[in-house]
Amino acid sequence: MIEIDLIDEEQYSDEYTKKRIIDLLTFCSKQLEEVPVSCELSVTLTDDETIHELNKTYRGKDQPTDVLSFAMQESAEEEPWFEEAKDVPTMLGDIVISxxxxxxxxxxxxxSDLRELCFLAVHGFLHLIGYxxxxxxxxxxMFSTQEALLREYGIERTHE
Structure with missing residues (x-):
């Protein structure tokens, strides 16, 4: 079971879009074996100014970007990505989307805007789990996994 906290700082998106993002990430968590059984993450919808500051602070890039991911756990490739604690959800991290x-x-x-936001959410999610x-x-x-997940969920490139 995944718990997703979606924060829309300035009401940038409508309720339908926010629900689709949560539903899509829930779907993705069930499709990928890398995802711990019990986990949580946050998704923040923000503006260019805020993501610009985050990009500058954490990546040294003085410009806005589309999506940033902040994974809570990192591991060498040969090690298991997550260590699950019994009865405690694994915190995957945070996704920030401009x-x-x-x-x-x-x-x-x-x-559509919805298709792009969903693409960015999946992209950020895959970074959180080690892609x-x-x-x-x-x-x-990574990109073939993104496209496959979006297609399986029902969001195509021409989706409106």
Whole structure:
């Protein structure tokens, strides 16, 4: 069972969109064996100014970005990703999404704001459970997993 705390700092998104993001991440948690049985995470919907500051502080990049993930646990590749405690949910971490950037990207890519926000939520979620895209092989694995999850959930590139 996953617990998701969605924080919409300035009411950037409607209730339907927020519910879809929570439902999608719940779906993803059930599809991926890397996800602990009992876990929790937070998703914050924010603006470019806030994510710019976070990106500058934590990644040294003086610009806004679309999504940031802050994993609570990190592990060497050969070790299990999470150690589960009995009766205590594993805290995966935090996902922060700039709704302003997501909307610009949706327009640029020719799909709905909802599709872009869902894509970014899944992208952030995969980072929390150990996926990355630092190498070509890792990028292929992560991006194909993202697209498969979105497709299986019913969100296609042309989804409106």
């Amino acid at each position: 709704v302003e950037t997501a909307k610009r990207q949706a327009k640029e890519y020719g799909h 990355d895209h630092m190498t070509e092989e890792d990028e292929r694995k």
